[in-house]
Amino acid sequence: MSAEPHFPFIFTPQLRKRLSRRAVDMLLKAFGEFPELKGQIITVGYTSAHLGSALVPLREEAVARLTIRVKIHKLTYNTIGHELTHLLQGLSKIHFKAGKASEAMPFGEKQCDIWTLARSPLFLDDAPTYIRLPRAMREDWPRYAKSVRRLCIAALKKRRTHRLYMQWLEAKIKDLAKRPVEPKPGEQMGLPF
Numbered sequence: 001m002s003a004e005p006h007f008p009f010i011f012t013p014q015l016r017k018r019l020s021r022r023a024v025d026m027l028l029k030a031f032g033e034f035p036e037l038k039g040q041i042i043t044v045g046y047t048s049a050h051l052g053s054a055l056v057p058l059r060e061e062a063v064a065r066l067t068i069r070v071k072i073h074k075l076t077y078n079t080i081g082h083e084l085t086h087l088l089q090g091l092s093k094i095h096f097k098a099g100k101a102s103e104a105m106p107f108g109e110k111q112c113d114i115w116t117l118a119r120s121p122l123f124l125d126d127a128p129t130y131i132r133l134p135r136a137m138r139e140d141w142p143r144y145a146k147s148v149r150r151l152c153i154a155a156l157k158k159r160r161t162h163r164l165y166m167q168w169l170e171a172k173i174k175d176l177a178k179r180p181v182e183p184k185p186g187e188q189m190g191l192p193f
Helices: 021-031 060-065 077-097 109-119 135-139 141-158 165-178
Strands: 009-011 042-046 052-055 066-070
Touching: 009 021, 021 077, 052 077, 060 066, 060 077, 066 077, 077 109, 109 141, 109 165, 135 141, 135 165, 141 165
Parallel strands: 009 042, 042 066
Antiparallel strands: 052 066
């Protein structure tokens, strides 16, 4: 007899009123990209003020109360991944202080965006909020998403030896926006006569 899979979420009453099967499925799928959170219970609440927020754990006793808040109406995998990454930022700092990790993930919104995009292609469904992107790139995010993700992965490798990896990343993104873009699938290229 196999054990019932562990359900990782507790929903607040405010969120429960707005919850849909689609939102639960998205939360579960995004959670699957975070093996570090396996076995944890995360309280998921509702926010109307932002796309999402997280209560970042800073002390060992806070780990028992991991909490994120999301706006169900505009829920994206990117938002869920970003808020779960915030939880990892706090957990990694706690583990580092306790000597259980050799380094901690840095705090910060931009850092959170970088780590989220680098983690999985699942989180490419919406443009990141805090990484500086040229307007054209933000407006046509699906066309640039995979390339930006590759740059985020490269930036995390560069971080090992280059303190200014975020500036490096944003410069590379700016260069990427200047290059000719590939046509969307099914889109014909215009030919000059």
